[in-house]
Amino acid sequence: MAFVTNALFREDAYLKLGEGQVAAVNERGGIILDRTIFYATSGGQPGDTGFLIRSDGSRIAVAATISGETKDEIIHVPAPEQPMPEPGETLSLAIDWERRLRLMRMHTACHLLTVVCPYPITGASVAEDDSRIDFDIPDSSYAKEDVTERLMELVAANHPVFTRWITDDELAANPGLVKSKNVRPPSGTGRIRLVCIGDDAVVDSQPCGGTHVAATGEVGAIHIGKIEKKGRENRRFRIRFGPLPGN
Ligand SMILES: [Zn+2]
Numbered sequence: 118m119a120f121v122t123n124a125l126f127r128e129d130a131y132l133k134l135g136e137g138q139v140a141a142v143n144e145r146g147g148i149i150l151d152r153t154i155f156y157a158t159s160g161g162q163p164g165d166t167g168f169l170i171r172s173d174g175s176r177i178a179v180a181a182t183i184s185g186e187t188k189d190e191i192i193h194v195p196a197p198e199q200p201m202p203e204p205g206e207t208l209s210l211a212i213d214w215e216r217r218l219r220l221m222r223m224h225t226a227c228h229l230l231t232v233v234c235p236y237p238i239t240g241a242s243v244a245e246d247d248s249r250i251d252f253d254i255p256d257s258s259y260a261k262e263d264v265t266e267r268l269m270e271l272v273a274a275n276h277p278v279f280t281r282w283i284t285d286d287e288l289a290a291n292p293g294l295v296k297s298k299n300v301r302p303p304s305g306t307g308r309i310r311l312v313c314i315g316d317d318a319v320v321d322s323q324p325c326g327g328t329h330v331a332a333t334g335e336v337g338a339i340h341i342g343k344i345e346k347k348g349r350e351n352r353r354f355r356i357r358f359g360p361l362p363g364n
Pocket of ligand 1 (some may be wrong): 160224251312324325326327
């Protein structure tokens with residue numbers, strides 16, 4: 118039976134430290150807690166790394182965080198040769214915050230790119246230094262300078278970023294919320310998490326389980342590194358931190 122972990126990062130993406138009780142250690146050494154601040158790999162965003170700290174101060178390095186049988190079962194994958202905790206043990210939790218904040222800034226930047234390029238998404242990946250989104254895009258005239266400029270307008274406006282839950286029925290009534298061409302948000306659980314940008318979500322809202330910064334200004338300077346042609350109507354946009362080189 119799958120465990121249900123209370124995913125604290127879903128309500129507060131800024132939790133750097135926390136506490137959790139060991140619910141189980143699975144047959145592959147994965148550690149499952151009753152609650153966690155560690156994001157599990159999903160929706161193109163990599164899971165967190167960090168440490169679980171035992172009461173004697175010894176540390177268990179977490180090399181990856183993934184989901185198990187269901188999205189609600191979150192598994193902390195220890196690095197090799199780590200001490201193993203006992204079920205019932207309470208652990209202090211510390212994520213690699215510097216890395217996570219970069220992933221949050223990048224994930225929000227990816228959502229901003231879907232505002233600037235409102236086309237069906239065929240793939241996406243959030244990473245610390247270089248994220249990418251693939252679009253089915255009939256218009257080949259997009260230039261990285263223009264896209265960068267429009268992205269930075271949205272960053273400079275410092276729009277609020279917040280989450281809101283809707284029902285399956287509300288999503289069904291608003292199919293335009295879903296931007297990915299092939300991936301449907303999980304339905305059947307009764308509720309869908311939307312990530313919204315702008316007052317009253319005027320800039321954007323889309324189903325997403327990821328972690329985001331609280332305002333677009335926190336994304337900071339970003340630019341489009343490259344627009345690659347992946348097919349007749351498919352373009353890969355790469356987002357990088359920092360201003361557009363040469364500008
Ligand atoms: Zn997202």
